[in-house]
Amino acid sequence: MNVLLIGGGGREHALAWKLAQSPALDTLYAAPGNPGIAAHATCVALDATDHAAVVAFAQARVVRLVVIGPEAPLVDGLADALRDAGIAVFGPSAAAAQLEGSKGFTKDLCARHGIPTAGYVRCTDAATAHAALRGTFGLPVVVKADGLAAGKGVVVAFDRETADTAIDAMFAEPGAEVVIEEFLEGEEVSLFVLTDGESVVPFGSAQDHKRVGDGDTGANTGGMGAYSPASVLTPELEARAMAEIVIPTVAALREAETPFSGVLYAGLMLTPRGPQLIEYNARFGDPEAQVLMARFAGDLLYTLLSVAEGQLASLTPPAFAPDVALAVVMAARGYPGAVETGGRVAGIDAAEATGAIVFQAGTRASGDGLVASGGRVLAITATGADIGAAQANAYRAVAQIDFPQGFCRRDIGWREVARLG
Ligand code: AMP
Ligand code: GLY
Numbered sequence: 001m002n003v004l005l006i007g008g009g010g011r012e013h014a015l016a017w018k019l020a021q022s023p024a025l026d027t028l029y030a031a032p033g034n035p036g037i038a039a040h041a042t043c044v045a046l047d048a049t050d051h052a053a054v055v056a057f058a059q060a061r062v063v064r065l066v067v068i069g070p071e072a073p074l075v076d077g078l079a080d081a082l083r084d085a086g087i088a089v090f091g092p093s094a095a096a097a098q099l100e101g102s103k104g105f106t107k108d109l110c111a112r113h114g115i116p117t118a119g120y121v122r123c124t125d126a127a128t129a130h131a132a133l134r135g136t137f138g139l140p141v142v143v144k145a146d147g148l149a150a151g152k153g154v155v156v157a158f159d160r161e162t163a164d165t166a167i168d169a170m171f172a173e174p175g176a177e178v179v180i181e182e183f184l185e186g187e188e189v190s191l192f193v194l195t196d197g198e199s200v201v202p203f204g205s206a207q208d209h210k211r212v213g214d215g216d217t218g219a220n221t222g223g224m225g226a227y228s229p230a231s232v233l234t235p236e237l238e239a240r241a242m243a244e245i246v247i248p249t250v251a252a253l254r255e256a257e258t259p260f261s262g263v264l265y266a267g268l269m270l271t272p273r274g275p276q277l278i279e280y281n282a283r284f285g286d287p288e289a290q291v292l293m294a295r296f297a298g299d300l301l302y303t304l305l306s307v308a309e310g311q312l313a314s315l316t317p318p319a320f321a322p323d324v325a326l327a328v329v330m331a332a333r334g335y336p337g338a339v340e341t342g343g344r345v346a347g348i349d350a351a352e353a354t355g356a357i358v359f360q361a362g363t364r365a366s367g368d369g370l371v372a373s374g375g376r377v378l379a380i381t382a383t384g385a386d387i388g389a390a391q392a393n394a395y396r397a398v399a400q401i402d403f404p405q406g407f408c409r410r411d412i413g414w415r416e417v418a419r420l421g
Pocket of ligand 2: 287
C-alpha cells in the first residue's frame with residue numbers, strides 16, 4: 001500500500017517511523033516531510049491548502065491512505081476533499097474538526113450533552129466580555145480566543161486587569177470571538193482515543209510540559225516534553241472520562257451527522273469532582289505522538305486504515321509496550337518567541353546509539369549536515385522499565401546532541417518521578 005502523510009514536524013516523524021515498520025507499506029510519501037522523515041518516506045513539495053493538488057497526487061500515485069498530522073488542514077477541510085474523491089483518510093472532516101477549531105462549538109456541545117467542563121460564556125464583542133468577566137466569574141479566570149491559535153490563544157488570568165487586557169488583545173483581531181471560562185483546579189492529563197465515528201478505542205495517555213522553563217515556569221509553548229503512560233489517569237479515571245466525556249462527544253457528532261473519524265485527543269483536568277474536559281484536539285499531540293509511537297506495539301498502517309475505513313470494531317485492541325516512554329524537546333534559543341534559526345545540529349547518530357530515537361521537527365539539510373529551521377527542533381525519545389529509567393535514558397541521549405544554539409528542559413517527567421520515583 002502507498003500512504004501519503006501530511007505534515008513535517010516531530011509528530012509526523014514519529015508517525016512515519018511507525019508506518020514504515022508495517023510490512024504492508026510500499027511507498028510512504030510525506031508532504032512536506034523533513035530530513036528525519038526522509039529516512040522513511042519520499043518527501044514531496046505538495047501544498048496542503050491546495051486540496052485539488054493533494055487529491056490529484058494521491059490518485060496519480062495510487063495512494064491507499066492519507067494520514068493528516070496537523071490540525072490546520074483538518075479544520076480547512078482537506079479530509080472532506082479526499083473523502084469526496086473516494087480516498088481513505090485518517091483525520092476528521094472540517095465539521096468534526098470544529099472540536100479543535102472552535103472552542104465555543106465544543107463548549108456548547110458539552111453544555112447540550114451534560115459533558116463535564118468548566119463553566120463558560122461565549123462573547124462576540126469586547127463590552128459583553130468585560131461585563132461577563134465582572135458579572136459571572138471569580139479569579140483566576142481563563143480567557144480563550146475561539147479559533148486555532150497554536151497554543152497562544154489562552155490566557156489564565158489571576159487578576160482582572162490581565163483578563164481585561166487579554167480580552168482587548170483578542171478582540172483586536174477582526175471577527176474575533178472569545179470564550180471566558182471558570183478556572184479548573186487539578187492535574188492535567190491527555191487521553192487519546194481512536195474512533196471511526198461509531199467505535200471508540202482508547203489509544204494511550206500522556207502528560208505534556210507546556211511551559212518553557214524548568215519547574216513549569218515561563219511562557220507557554222507547544223510542548224517541551226512528554227511521557228506515556230500517565231499513571232495519574234488510573235484505569236478508573238480513564239473509564240470515567242470515556243463514559244462521561246469522550247463517548248458522549250462521539251455520539252453527539254454522530255447524531256449531528258458529522259461523525260468524527262480519526263484520533264480524538266482529550267485534554268483533561270483531574271479535579272476533585274472528577275475528570276473535566278479542558279479542550280479537544282482533532283489530531284495526535286506533539287510531542288505526545290512521539291511517546292505514544294515509541295510504545296505502540298501494533299501495525300500503525302492497519303490501525304489507521306481500519307479507522308479510515310470505518311472498520312475499527314473489527315480491529316484487535318491496540319497494544320502498547322508496558323515500558324514508559326519519555327521525550328525531551330530541544331528547541332532553538334528564543335523559543336517560543338523569535339528564534340535563532342540556522343544553528344548547527346549534530347550528534348543524532350551518537351544519541352541513537354544509546355538506544356533512543358531522535359525525532360526531527362524544525363531541521364533543514366545544509367551541506368552534509370543539519371541546521372535548525374524552527375522553534376522546536378528535536379524530540380529525543382527513550383523508553384525504560386519505569387519513569388526514572390526512561391528519563392535517565394532520554395537525558396543520556398540528549399547529552400550526545402551537539403546543538404550549541406539549542407536548549408531543553410532538564411526536568412521532563414518530574415511529576416511522575418516525584419509520584420513514583
Ligand atoms: P488549551 O489551549 O485550551 O489547552 O489551554 C492551554 C492551557 O491553559 C491548558 O493546557 C491548561 O493548562 C490551561 N487551561 C485552559 N483552560 C483552563 C481552565 N478552564 N482551567 C484551568 N486551566 C486551563
Ligand atoms: N503538545 C500539545 C499539543 O500537541 O497540542
